[in-house]
Amino acid sequence: MLPVDHLEEKLALIRAGDNRAREDLIEAHRLFICRAAAKVCGRSLEWDRDDEVSIGLLAFNEALDRYDAGRGVPFKAFARLIIKSRVTDFLRRENRHTSHSGISLDQGEDYKTTSIENWQAWERHLEEEAARERREEIAEFQRVISGLGITFDDLVRSSPKHRDTRSNLLAMARQLAADDELFNQLMSTGKLPVTALSRLSGVGPKTIERGRRYIIATSVIWRHCEDFLHLCSFIKPPGKENGTP
Amino acid sequence: MKGRAVILETKNGVCTVLTDQGDFRKVRMRGDLLPGQVITLPESRWRAGRVLLVAAVLLVFLFSTVLWKGLVSPAVAAYVSLEVNPAVELGLDKDGVVREIRPLDPSGEDLTAGLELKGVPLAQAVESIISEAVKRQYISSGEGNTVVSTVTPVGDFNPSELDRQVRETVETSLRGQGVAARVLVGQASAEIRDKAGKEGISTGRYMLFLEASEKGIQVDPEDFRSKKIYSIENDRKIKFQDLRVKVEKDSPDLQDGGQVDNRNSRDQDRPGDGPRGNGAPSPDKDRDKVAPGREKKSGPEAVEGPEQPARQDQRGKNDKKEDAPPAERGKGAKTGESSQPQPGKAGE
Numbered sequence: 001m002l003p004v005d006h007l008e009e010k011l012a013l014i015r016a017g018d019n020r021a022r023e024d025l026i027e028a029h030r031l032f033i034c035r036a037a038a039k040v041c042g043r044s045l046e047w048d049r050d051d052e053v054s055i056g057l058l059a060f061n062e063a064l065d066r067y068d069a070g071r072g073v074p075f076k077a078f079a080r081l082i083i084k085s086r087v088t089d090f091l092r093r094e095n096r097h098t099s100h101s102g103i104s105l106d107q108g109e110d111y112k113t114t115s116i117e118n119w120q121a122w123e124r125h126l127e128e129e130a131a132r133e134r135r136e137e138i139a140e141f142q143r144v145i146s147g148l149g150i151t152f153d154d155l156v157r158s159s160p161k162h163r164d165t166r167s168n169l170l171a172m173a174r175q176l177a178a179d180d181e182l183f184n185q186l187m188s189t190g191k192l193p194v195t196a197l198s199r200l201s202g203v204g205p206k207t208i209e210r211g212r213r214y215i216i217a218t219s220v221i222w223r224h225c226e227d228f229l230h231l232c233s234f235i236k237p238p239g240k241e242n243g244t245p
Numbered sequence: 246m247k248g249r250a251v252i253l254e255t256k257n258g259v260c261t262v263l264t265d266q267g268d269f270r271k272v273r274m275r276g277d278l279l280p281g282q283v284i285t286l287p288e289s290r291w292r293a294g295r296v297l298l299v300a301a302v303l304l305v306f307l308f309s310t311v312l313w314k315g316l317v318s319p320a321v322a323a324y325v326s327l328e329v330n331p332a333v334e335l336g337l338d339k340d341g342v343v344r345e346i347r348p349l350d351p352s353g354e355d356l357t358a359g360l361e362l363k364g365v366p367l368a369q370a371v372e373s374i375i376s377e378a379v380k381r382q383y384i385s386s387g388e389g390n391t392v393v394s395t396v397t398p399v400g401d402f403n404p405s406e407l408d409r410q411v412r413e414t415v416e417t418s419l420r421g422q423g424v425a426a427r428v429l430v431g432q433a434s435a436e437i438r439d440k441a442g443k444e445g446i447s448t449g450r451y452m453l454f455l456e457a458s459e460k461g462i463q464v465d466p467e468d469f470r471s472k473k474i475y476s477i478e479n480d481r482k483i484k485f486q487d488l489r490v491k492v493e494k495d496s497p498d499l500q501d502g503g504q505v506d507n508r509n510s511r512d513q514d515r516p517g518d519g520p521r522g523n524g525a526p527s528p529d530k531d532r533d534k535v536a537p538g539r540e541k542k543s544g545p546e547a548v549e550g551p552e553q554p555a556r557q558d559q560r561g562k563n564d565k566k567e568d569a570p571p572a573e574r575g576k577g578a579k580t581g582e583s584s585q586p587q588p589g590k591a592g593e
Contacts, residue, residue: 072249072283135281138253152254152261155269163266170267218267234251235267 007075014064022064026057029079032226033060036080040087052087059086073130074233076226081129134230141231144220148190150213158213169211170218170235172201177222192216252282260284321345322400324438324448325411327371328393329378330473331356332447335370339400341410343370349447356381368414375418384419390426391474392419393449395433404432429453446470453477 013021026033030047037056038045045053063079071078142152160166176182179200182193192212198205208215218235225232250262250272260274264286272286321336321344331352336345346362348354356377362370375384375392384390392415396407412430419426433441433448441451450469457464457477468477 131279131281131283133281134251134283135279138251138280142253152269156261156271159267159269161268166267214269230251231263234249234263234265236265 008069011064011067011069011075022061025064026060029060029076032076032079033057033083035226036083037087040084041091052090055087055090056083059083062086071126073126074229077130077133077229077233078126080229081126081133084129085125130230137228137231141217141221141228144224145217148187148216148220150217154213155217158211160211160214165207165211168201168203168207169215172197172203172208173215173219173235174222175200176215176219183219183223186216186219248286249283250286252278252280252284254280262286320400322398323402323404323407324395324397324399325367325407326393326395326397326433326438326448327374327415328447328449328474329356329375329390330383331378332449333357333374334448335362335367337367337402337407339402341367341407343367352383356383367410368417371411371414372418372421375415376422379422379424384422384424384426389478390424391429392426393429393447393453393474395431395438395448395452397433397435397438397448399435408432444470450474 010021010025014025033056034045034047034053037050037052041052047053059082060079063075063082066082067075067078069075073081145151145155160169176186176197182196182200185191185193192208192215194205194208194212197203197208197215221228221231221235248265250264252260252262252274253269254261255274255278258273258275259271260278261269261271262284263269274284274287278284320338322339323337324334325337326332326334326349328349332349333353333356334345334347334349335343336347338344343362343365346357348357357374360370360373360377362373365373378384384392394411394415396404396411398404398407408430412428415428415430419428429449431449431452433452437452437455438448441448444451444466446454446469453474454464454466454469464477468480472480
């Protein structure tokens with residue numbers, strides 16, 4: 001699934017108190033919430049059955065209120081961190097209840113209060129977590145593109161220096177990622193369907209050929225945007241960045 | 246614009262990053278950096294480099310313009326001839342900077358040989374020439390020194406302005422050298438300049454010759470080639486005023502003229518103004534002597550007797566128009582101001 005195009009606008013609406021937009025956004029991210037919570041639990045979850053999902057939903061809602069674009073973390077990555085944090089807390093409490101372990105440093109405290117009191121610690125935690133996630137994404141990204149015979153150095157070489165060309169190629173990579181047939185063809189053959197892309201985007205085959213590796217790599221990020229939330233926020237088309245102020 | 250970037254890889258202090266503009270590139274960063282860290286791109290070397298590059302290119306461009314100007318003389322916009330007995334002609338560009346030096350006689354060549362005139366402003370060039378002339382005693386105190394200068398605009402130049410500028414410059418230079426000399430400045434059309442060139446004398450002399458002829462004074466063209474202006478005047482009992490080729494030969498006042506300082510007077514210096522010198526022939530004599538110089542000219546200026554009174558009448562009515570019949574004005578117009586009599590017309 002491709003990232004929500006107008007996420008930024010919707011977030012603004014929600015912050016302005018539009019509950020309808022909030023509902024819509026939550027609804028659109030049910031799968032996202034489920035997956036984020038399930039990742040923490042280490043098992044698959046069902047929307048109407050598992051408490052973890054409810055915790056995730058609450059956390060997502062909290063993320064909507066607390067998200068600050070100035071922090072430099074894309075919203076969904078931020079939401080995922082909150083979900084992870086809350087679901088972990090929940091599991092720890094559950095665990096304590098079931099195991100009756102006597103240690104209860106924060107027992108009975110409302111987690112929200114704790115969070116606010118330890119705001120700075122939490123901020124630090126968020127930054128560390130985000131960095132760790134980015135590191136994981138980068139490692140994964142590197143693994144995928146090296147499977148296609150592309151290195152980071154190749155990307156530096158093939159990345160268009162001109163901003164307009166770059167945004168053209170990024171738009172094309174996006175189209176490619178959205179097109180199942182073309183993308184699968186790319187992944188199975190390792191070759192960029194230049195002619196088809198040229199027809200699709202109107203960009204000349206030569207330009208496409210020059211930016212071949214760049215297009216492939218960025219289309220991979222787009223295609224797996226849910227897995228590359230952070231990286232994805234760096235290749236957003238101009239004007240639609242939600243990771244930067 | 247500084248942007249953010251995420252570090253993908255670090256190798257020996259060089260980070261491969263993905264910028265928030267979607268650009269993969271390498272940046273050199275100091276400090277302990279790890280993949281996954283988000284950095285703010287330094288106000289980039291690249292950008293600073295670009296500024297430097299632009300500056301360098303500009304500099305080279307400017308410099309080459311200067312060089313170009315130095316090597317290839319740009320279009321000359323005006324010629325200024327300067328006659329201090331040796332004669333030289335300076336070609337000026339539109340900024341009034343000397344681009345060409347043309348000695349008009351051997352002594353002129355000798356005079357300017359050691360001077361650095363190219364590329365300097367007119368005033369400075371004139372100053373050098375005058376001071377060199379004084380040093381070599383072409384101009385010396387006490388004698389009847391005459392500096393004759395003509396200006397010939399060929400490009401976009403205001404002739405009156407240039408005229409004034411030349412006069413002031415020459416006079417200032419003379420004062421600076423502590424010598425007294427009469428300064429005659431006039432505008433010469435390109436045609437006059439060409440003719441002077443063919444005659445092999447300076448434009449100024451040629452104009453004086455024309456003036457003398459115009460006045461009907463018998464002059465020997467050879468005098469103008471070789472003699473000092475001062476001597477010519479003495480010999481012929483004439484006194485040149487500022488350079489102009491006039492139709493005022495019927496005016497006794499002008500004939501008598503001969504002021505050392507005619508500064509700013511040319512436009513007002515119409516019949517009857519100011520004290521006049523002497524030595525000039527009377528109008529009657531004038532008429533008798535019309536002969537030799539006249540041959541040099543043709544056209545309406547070289548009019549026969551009958552037309553003269555009519556002309557004078559015309560001038561009497563309207564001072565400003567005395568210089569030429571309307572048809573001629575058009576021809577001579579390129580050299581300048583309408584109130585200024587055009588020497589060029591006489592030659593046509």
